[in-house]
Amino acid sequence: MNDAITLRKIAEMVGCSDSTVSRVLNGKARQYRISAETEQQILKLAKELNFVPNPLAASLRTHRTLTIGLVIPDVSNPFFAGIVPVIQGQCRKAGYSVLLANTEEKTRVEVDSVAMLHKRQIDGLIIAPVGERFDHLLELREKGLPIVLIDRYAPDLPFPYVTSDNFRGAYDAVTYLIECGHVHIACLQGVPYTSPNQERVAGYRQALEDAGIPFNEDWVAGDSFIEENGYYETRILMKDVPRPTALLALSNLIALGAMRAVHEEHLRIPADVSLIAFDDQPFFQFFQPPLTAIAQPYQEMGQKAIEYLLRELKDSHEPHKLALKLPVKLIRRGSVKML
Amino acid sequence: MNDAITLRKIAEMVGCSDSTVSRVLNGKARQYRISAETEQQILKLAKELNFVPNPLAASLRTHRTLTIGLVIPDVSNPFFAGIVPVIQGQCRKAGYSVLLANTEEKTRVEVDSVAMLHKRQIDGLIIAPVGERFDHLLELREKGLPIVLIDRYAPDLPFPYVTSDNFRGAYDAVTYLIECGHVHIACLQGVPYTSPNQERVAGYRQALEDAGIPFNEDWVAGDSFIEENGYYETRILMKDVPRPTALLALSNLIALGAMRAVHEEHLRIPADVSLIAFDDQPFFQFFQPPLTAIAQPYQEMGQKAIEYLLRELKDSHEPHKLALKLPVKLIRRGSVKML
DNA sequence: TATGTTAGCACAAAGGATTGTGCAAACGGG
């Protein structure tokens, strides 16, 4: 190509050495006592030639790529689709690029993707881990890679994380159901070993127990955050005797699947079954009935996650103990029936 | 770091030169007549040491980064949120990484992002351009960067693209409305200069004219694909006299905004106003009423786009004339009233 | 034996920026 303007060419034209050009362009002119005259000459020429330093070469030398990795289990899930752009936007403003990986909720894809990102020498990683394994992440942290967990975390591992108060969300939702007179409350869960799922189930269980309602393990059904899982498990639950009068869906997609199943069983929400979704979406208000849901502050989650990461990228290794559980909010709409 | 295993170290340990190691690891052993013995030694050692070649150094030399750029106006829009993971997934399988940029529908952000991607030496670009300018893209193509447009394109510019049949979608929808007896049909448009918007408006207009209904410019309202725009413009339209009896919303988010506005005006869908959304979403079926919409095959759009790009990355510059308009489908549900 | 092949690999440049070290000139103080 002919876009091959390099440091060296500028150096030759100005009649100085590469190092001088490099220092000027990196704003280190003062630090290295480059004369104002030389500095101006270089800056002017660089502008004229439209010089763009080759980041590959710079990274090769500095071991910094100004790139972060963003690893998400399912970008098409509105929850994550809401988070991704805020992280990307903040990164752009901070001068970082984002390498995106979608793991499809598969541990192997996650491991591969993370390895790929690492060999590309990302400076930091924001990840909503699948959650089945953490060894690959620990290994990277040992090697000095700043990592921030988002949405999901590992309770016993010292990663910085930002998530929402999943326990509380589920607890509040179930308590509300109980207040409305429900006793037969089933839980449609997502991926069992993920922290949000575990805490939501724990909240569900605690609320039942605090109300003196026996916990029934069979009524924690399902194994994935996707729509099909909600559909499938609800079809089964709706044939149970006694039939649950209320459902807590542990993701917005699960709730969608549950609604589809309920309709196909020719039952009505909330007349026959009440439903609460974890993770509110704006369009829930237009559902028939408007769907009661637990809202997570996902904008803020993204914001905080990138803030944490940028902080680690700056102060390198001040051993922060960054951890955040953002409050959630039960949005009462029309999908819960008073018994 | 101690992860600093390099080609050279392996070369030293084996007692050969760097080049030999490089060639072996790149599968060029045969081509350069490396002895089977040497080859095995190198491969074995590389495996043992868990050697990972530094892609920065390789890219610096080869001018290939095995990275593509993906530039999207609004990742949080379910339409794009659906496309992104399929592109990312295909890239992963093909050995490419994806640098993601969200332009927030702003030309300046797009220009900056594309420039950034270029200086990072991406091998190819998939972009749903904001559409206001194309010069920066043309410039890159001159420089040899393979570019594929998705969703939006430039009718007069020779970029490969894959989009859907926007004209037909709008035409069919409006024709359906007319068949249902509607005459006062307004159009809530998105970003005016984008190709999908223009073609949808054209389809809207053509359907009206083919039915002998006069086209009213004031009833093509709005300027953005987001929810707020649909809300705002609908509030205004609902006060118009005569009030439109049907609305064609040119994005799923606009439709959401329209619904919110209609509700706040204490009107009913479809009793007072009928509504059709461009771009179907699974959750539309649960709306009150279930929302009639024009479905786009976004999975296939993503698939084809990455297929086109990979083809260009392989055959470098066979001058393909790749262009694809995928068929759309009107999904009739309950948001249109028979008059 | 002299020459031609071929196998097998080494050498060094290239790719482009960064940075630690050090040198020469200018300047200031005594």
Added chain:
DNA sequence: CCCGTTTGCACAATCCTTTGTGCTAACATA
């Protein structure tokens, strides 16, 4: 006038891989 300090910058190594060129030794051919 001499020595010490500061100014202003050059040099060359470094980061790591890829690749064009070409050398040496072994073997074959005549």
